[in-house]
Amino acid sequence: MTPLLRAALLSVALTFAPFVCVAAQDSLPPGVRLDLRYNPGTKPGVLVLRVAGTNGDSIRAILQRDFDNGDRINVVAAEETGFPDTPTAGKNGNYPVYAKLGALALVQATPTASGLHVAVHDVALQKVAGVRDFVLSGAPNSREWRMSVHMASDELESWITGVRGIAATRVAYVQGVRGSKLFIIDSDGAFPTPVGDDAGVLSPAWHPKGTHIAYSLVGARGCCQIFVYDLASGSARQISAVGGGLNATPTFSPDGGVIVYTHGEESGTDLFATTVFDRGPARRITVGRGSDNTSPTFSPDGRRLAFTSGRLGHPEVYISDADGTNVQWLTSYNTGDQNYRSNPDWSPDGRLIAYQAQQTDGRFQLSTISLRDKSVKQLTNDGSNEDASWAPDSRHLIFSSTRTGTKQLFVIDSESGRWRQLTRNGGVRLPAWSPPLTR
Amino acid sequence: MHRASRALTFSLIALVALGGCKKKPQVAPTPVNTAPAPAPAPTPPPETGCNAACRDSIGRAEADAKNKAIETARIALTATVYFDLDKSDITDDTRTKLDAKVPVLTQNSTVKIRIAGHTDSRGSDEYNLALGQRRAAAAKRYLTDRGIDASRIEIVSFGEERGTCSDEDESCWSRNRRDEFEITAGQITAVQTTSR
Numbered sequence: 001m002t003p004l005l006r007a008a009l010l011s012v013a014l015t016f017a018p019f020v021c022v023a024a025q026d027s028l029p030p031g032v033r034l035d036l037r038y039n040p041g042t043k044p045g046v047l048v049l050r051v052a053g054t055n056g057d058s059i060r061a062i063l064q065r066d067f068d069n070g071d072r073i074n075v076v077a078a079e080e081t082g083f084p085d086t087p088t089a090g091k092n093g094n095y096p097v098y099a100k101l102g103a104l105a106l107v108q109a110t111p112t113a114s115g116l117h118v119a120v121h122d123v124a125l126q127k128v129a130g131v132r133d134f135v136l137s138g139a140p141n142s143r144e145w146r147m148s149v150h151m152a153s154d155e156l157e158s159w160i161t162g163v164r165g166i167a168a169t170r171v172a173y174v175q176g177v178r179g180s181k182l183f184i185i186d187s188d189g190a191f192p193t194p195v196g197d198d199a200g201v202l203s204p205a206w207h208p209k210g211t212h213i214a215y216s217l218v219g220a221r222g223c224c225q226i227f228v229y230d231l232a233s234g235s236a237r238q239i240s241a242v243g244g245g246l247n248a249t250p251t252f253s254p255d256g257g258v259i260v261y262t263h264g265e266e267s268g269t270d271l272f273a274t275t276v277f278d279r280g281p282a283r284r285i286t287v288g289r290g291s292d293n294t295s296p297t298f299s300p301d302g303r304r305l306a307f308t309s310g311r312l313g314h315p316e317v318y319i320s321d322a323d324g325t326n327v328q329w330l331t332s333y334n335t336g337d338q339n340y341r342s343n344p345d346w347s348p349d350g351r352l353i354a355y356q357a358q359q360t361d362g363r364f365q366l367s368t369i370s371l372r373d374k375s376v377k378q379l380t381n382d383g384s385n386e387d388a389s390w391a392p393d394s395r396h397l398i399f400s401s402t403r404t405g406t407k408q409l410f411v412i413d414s415e416s417g418r419w420r421q422l423t424r425n426g427g428v429r430l431p432a433w434s435p436p437l438t439r
Numbered sequence: 440m441h442r443a444s445r446a447l448t449f450s451l452i453a454l455v456a457l458g459g460c461k462k463k464p465q466v467a468p469t470p471v472n473t474a475p476a477p478a479p480a481p482t483p484p485p486e487t488g489c490n491a492a493c494r495d496s497i498g499r500a501e502a503d504a505k506n507k508a509i510e511t512a513r514i515a516l517t518a519t520v521y522f523d524l525d526k527s528d529i530t531d532d533t534r535t536k537l538d539a540k541v542p543v544l545t546q547n548s549t550v551k552i553r554i555a556g557h558t559d560s561r562g563s564d565e566y567n568l569a570l571g572q573r574r575a576a577a578a579k580r581y582l583t584d585r586g587i588d589a590s591r592i593e594i595v596s597f598g599e600e601r602g603t604c605s606d607e608d609e610s611c612w613s614r615n616r617r618d619e620f621e622i623t624a625g626q627i628t629a630v631q632t633t634s635r
Contacts, residue, residue, distance in 0.1 A: 177600070177602075177605075178600065178601065180600075200600075202564065202565070202568075202600075203564075203565055216568075218597065218600055221553070221595055222555055222595025222596055222597055223568050223571070223572075223595065223596050223597060223598060223600065224568070244593065244594075244595075245572075246568060246569065246572045246595075246596050248565065248568045248569075249565045249568075262568075262569065264569060264572045264573075265572075265576075265594075266576045266579065266580070266594065267576065268569075268573065269569040269572060269573075292566065292569035292570065292572075292573060293569075294565050294566050294568070294569050295563070295565045295566065308563070308565070308566055310566070310569075314525070315562075315563070315566050340525075340562070342563040342565070342566050343563050343565060343566075356563065358561075358562070362561055364563075386563065386564075387563075387564070429564065430564060430565075
């Protein structure tokens with residue numbers, strides 16, 4: 001009884017004293033583990049209790065979908081009747097009912113003046129394991145409001161599983177074949193939103209703080225110049241040198257200060273680095289000797305690069321130091337594919353590189369390769385699948401696929417192979433998953 | 440009598456010849472003029488077998504022949520050339536087409552061109568941008584190796600972003616693996632006299 005009473009008192013206090021919330025947050029810092037006991041490799045069952053209030057159903061639906069999309073939680077589907085809304089402990093309490101439904105934890109969210117008060121219950125211990133207040137900003141069901149609910153989801157997922165969720169993220173991509181436009185969509189497929197006015201956008205890449213997007217822009221006279229779009233001000237600035245030649249496939253360094261991109265004129269294309277915000281001169285990185293070197297991606301420590309290179313006469317994925325030295329050929333021949341492997345993306349935890357390999361039927365399939373032992377795992381089979389980009393959890397990937405007809409974006413869980421469709425408008429491609437966002 | 444009639448005949452011929460010659464410099468002031476033949480001068484028609492309409496048609500025929508030759512040269516210069524899958528090598532067909540561009544560029548030194556390299560829809564969108572650039576560069580190198588000044592040739596790539604067709608079959612793919620040629624400055628005025 002005592003812990004529950006304490007929790008109840010605490011939640012009452014928190015409800016009426018928003019400033020106390022901060023103290024409560026401090027006592028339960030982000031990333032704390034609840035130490036729920038469940039078998040490793042299985043997903044803990046979590047039941048999201050019904051949420052009161054006008055937007056309660058929306059909040060509950062978003063939390064449930066976010067947990068489900070994270071693939072680390074088994075959302076216990078206990079709909080309508082058959083389970084109580086308020087857990088009670090003790091000999092005649094109802095925690096065993098939740099246990100029977102397969103729930104290890106309960107998420108009890110209560111609307112407050114400023115947002116949401118959430119208590120997470122440990123069903124086995126029959127007590128509240130943690131509480132936290134979340135501020136919900138913006139009009140209910142607006143883009144901003146949904147993002148604040150996603151942030152709550154990710155925090156709760158972190159408590160329950162020890163790994164932060166990826167709901168409070170977005171995906172940048174381009175839509176359209178000629179004059180493709182830049183779009184951003186929420187991680188759950190809500191609010192596909194055009195960004196800026198540029199037509200001919202290719203290869204968007206997020207700044208590590210989520211504040212800017214770099215892309216290459218095809219002009220009337222050909223491809224391309226590199227631009228950096230400021231999401232706050234809505235203005236784009238050219239960062240590649242004005243003049244001839246190809247400038248494409250930008251990527252930010254993990255500290256956000258450098259952009260590496262491919263530049264080519266008359267003898268192949270090489271990677272160049274330039275500082276993002278002070279317009280320093282571009283510095284050449286690769287020495288391709290007339291070959292093509294494109295699609296760079298940084299290791300999370302910023303000390304290495306992976307990129308596509310045609311230096312052997314066909315595209316393969318290579319890694320090198322960030323200054324272009326110590327080049328190593330990473331990908332190698334696999335049964336059933338052609339000598340065409342490209343578009344690497346380095347996972348945020350540094351362990352894997354995702355890439356695409358063209359098969360003998362001409363379609364692309366996605367694989368990951370381990371940097372430790374070079375073991376390869378093929379992730380896709382249906383349709384042609386390209387342009388993989390890692391989520392911040394180093395587990396999910398966004399990619400374009402023809403598996404349901406026209407090119408759409410899909411999310412795949414690299415561990416289970418489970419996938420979901422993110423976009424419903426055809427002709428979308430070149431997705432890039434954002435870092436965790438806060439607005 | 441005999442003499443006099445010979446002299447008359449001669450002067451008649453001379454008159455005809457003079458009448459025929461009189462306007463020639465006006466019809467074609469320079470041999471490289473591409474403008475259409477100007478209207479005949481308002482002088483009374485000389486008494487010859489070829490009246491104003493006749494001379495007009497001769498002028499038009501000459502101008503037409505020249506315009507046709509210029510058009511042929513323009514078509515040769517802007518003819519699209521094609522490449523094999525994932526390659527920027529100059530094929531036999533492409534070599535023939537590039538060879539036909541060389542004299543046009545050589546004889547018209549004010550003409551500048553832009554070569555745009557394209558790819559088919561297979562392959563990676565991003566890598567194809569580089570492949571298109573390489574195809575444009577290959578054609579430029581072929582032309583500069585044959586004496587054309589590099590500053591007259593700009594190269595760009597569109598990768599697979601500007602396909603001429605979008606079917607997923609070889610007939611479409613092969614049409615999209617190409618270099619397009621565009622005149623960006625100057626005009627073709629000189630044409631080969633020994634053209635077939």
